[in-house]
Amino acid sequence: MNKIRGLPPEVREPGPGVELGVEDGLLCQLLHSPEFNLFSDSVVFESYFIQVTEPGNWMDVCEGSTTMILGVTSSVPSLPLPNVLLMANVTWPRSRFSTQSTPGHAPVITLRRILPLKYVELRICDRLQRILRVRTVTEKIYYLKLHEKHPEAVFQFWIRLVKILQKGLSITTKDPRIQFTHCLVPKMSSNCPETTPESSLPSSSQPSETLMLQAAEQTSGSFSQLSSRPQLTADRSIDTAIGISSSIRDKTPLPVVSSVNLKVPMRATLQHSLWEQEDPDEHFLHVPVASSLGEHFLGP
Amino acid sequence: MAYAYLFKYIIIGDTGVGKSCLLLQFTDKRFQPVHDLTIGVEFGARMITIDGKQIKLQIWDTAGQESFRSITRSYYRGAAGALLVYDITRRDTFNHLTTWLEDARQHSNSNMVIMLIGNKSDLESRREVKKEEGEAFAREHGLIFMETSAKTASNVEEAFINTAKEIYEKIQEGVFDINNEANGIKIGPQHAATNATHAGNQGGQQAGGGCC
Numbered sequence: 001m002n003k004i005r006g007l008p009p010e011v012r013e014p015g016p017g018v019e020l021g022v023e024d025g026l027l028c029q030l031l032h033s034p035e036f037n038l039f040s041d042s043v044v045f046e047s048y049f050i051q052v053t054e055p056g057n058w059m060d061v062c063e064g065s066t067t068m069i070l071g072v073t074s075s076v077p078s079l080p081l082p083n084v085l086l087m088a089n090v091t092w093p094r095s096r097f098s099t100q101s102t103p104g105h106a107p108v109i110t111l112r113r114i115l116p117l118k119y120v121e122l123r124i125c126d127r128l129q130r131i132l133r134v135r136t137v138t139e140k141i142y143y144l145k146l147h148e149k150h151p152e153a154v155f156q157f158w159i160r161l162v163k164i165l166q167k168g169l170s171i172t173t174k175d176p177r178i179q180f181t182h183c184l185v186p187k188m189s190s191n192c193p194e195t196t197p198e199s200s201l202p203s204s205s206q207p208s209e210t211l212m213l214q215a216a217e218q219t220s221g222s223f224s225q226l227s228s229r230p231q232l233t234a235d236r237s238i239d240t241a242i243g244i245s246s247s248i249r250d251k252t253p254l255p256v257v258s259s260v261n262l263k264v265p266m267r268a269t270l271q272h273s274l275w276e277q278e279d280p281d282e283h284f285l286h287v288p289v290a291s292s293l294g295e296h297f298l299g300p
Numbered sequence: 301m302a303y304a305y306l307f308k309y310i311i312i313g314d315t316g317v318g319k320s321c322l323l324l325q326f327t328d329k330r331f332q333p334v335h336d337l338t339i340g341v342e343f344g345a346r347m348i349t350i351d352g353k354q355i356k357l358q359i360w361d362t363a364g365q366e367s368f369r370s371i372t373r374s375y376y377r378g379a380a381g382a383l384l385v386y387d388i389t390r391r392d393t394f395n396h397l398t399t400w401l402e403d404a405r406q407h408s409n410s411n412m413v414i415m416l417i418g419n420k421s422d423l424e425s426r427r428e429v430k431k432e433e434g435e436a437f438a439r440e441h442g443l444i445f446m447e448t449s450a451k452t453a454s455n456v457e458e459a460f461i462n463t464a465k466e467i468y469e470k471i472q473e474g475v476f477d478i479n480n481e482a483n484g485i486k487i488g489p490q491h492a493a494t495n496a497t498h499a500g501n502q503g504g505q506q507a508g509g510g511c512c
Contacts (some may be wrong), residue, residue, distance in 0.1 A: 023468070
């Protein structure tokens with residue numbers, strides 16, 4: 001398209017998602033790098049989280065705190081919803097987490113797991129503390145606290161994602177006879193003293209995403225320091241910044257997970273909720289998330 | 301760290317045969333007797349040296365459970381090597397090898413090197429599958445074969461490294477087109493510009509672990 005005479009080359013402005021660090025982040029760059037070359041046509045929505053212990057006492061799992069990147073993407077870009085969950089460890093090779101974005105302090109991103117979203121349940125566990133609960137079908141549970149450097153808007157996006165995964169969109173089918181291989185998130189009651197996505201979203205008083213974005217953009221500078229993005233400009237720099245460490249499990253402790261019942265590795269009943277008719281008053285869900293988590297994810 | 305080549309491996313086999321334990325032993329040199337059921341893919345990586353060249357093994361540990369089988373199939377793409385694992389103390393895991401092999405052959409490139417592994421060799425008293433049976437199956441299907449113990453680390457290094465050697469030899473013989481990423485081989489960044497199709501000579505191969 002750039003070859004059409006008379007037309008200037010396409011210049012794509014980075015969207016607000018990039019500014020917020022939730023799109024085109026380090027995990028995305030790692031996935032799209034030659035080393036993995038995964039989901040190369042799909043957008044990745046990602047954020048930094050700190051793994052914390054179970055409800056009531058939100059302490060960092062490790063003294064040095066386990067920072068991880070949680071992301072979602074689509075195995076096929078045309079899917080209406082994401083169907084893949086990504087988990088990566090983040091380590092700072094030279095020093096503990098620092099907001100200083102100095103060369104040599106780029107975090108090392110280590111891809112740990114790829115999970116089909118249909119085997120994962122995402123819930124908002126504590127809205128005020130910005131804690132997400134990730135439960136796999138094998139009953140591994142992670143409590144993940146959104147990194148403090150992320151503005152509030154980012155957690156709102158996670159809330160929205162959880163809701164979309166639970167209830168679908170207007171463009172997604174509600175016909176239970178149609179077997180989808182993605183995004184049928186189990187709908188289970190939880191022991192977590194959480195606010196459900198529904199209750200945590202004050203629908204009437206919820207600020208519009210545009211407003212949230214505007215507010216977020218004012219604070220997103222701090223996030224760009226976190227990601228050390230300026231150091232990643234090409235494959236070469238990706239290689240230095242995102243080098244997978246030798247013995248992955250040596251340098252990065254395995255995330256501590258809460259296992260509810262080890263003797264029953266698979267939930268006996270994997271009941272997926274049928275996608276329900278969305279609330280017509282719920283303005284969040286009117287924005288299609290087709291092509292998944294690209295600019296559209298951020299809404300109009 | 302820089303590497304000359306990156307080989308993608310996939311570990312397949314029935315649930316509970318020790319796939320994740322083999323990976324953990326290879327990458328961490330430790331054994332974890334209780335391991336959570338794998339869903340999706342878990343990744344490991346380690347640098348090894350073959351013929352003086354740094355080779356990064358990117359290892360995809362997959363779910364063995366039948367329910368996840370269709371998903372596992374999608375991970376074969378672009379694998380240069382596969383470790384097909386059974387448990388020498390469970391006959392059924394050996395009986396299912398043919399199905400796994402069919403899957404592997406069908407969904408991967410035809411040159412993929414497959415190492416058949418009879419794991420849990422430390423449990424000799426509970427053995428249900430003779431070593432000769434594993435050897436015969438491997439011979440019949442053109443696989444490499446080893447018995448290993450993820451618990452004692454017996455032959456674990458060798459299983460991963462011998463597979464890499466076989467891949468490396470295929471590269472040298474020109475069997476693998478290293479410029480075709482579908483073969484599960486990537487040239488390291490610093491070698492991409494200068495590397496010819498063949499790298500090094502076949503003599504004096506050395507292999508050993510190292511950090512990457």
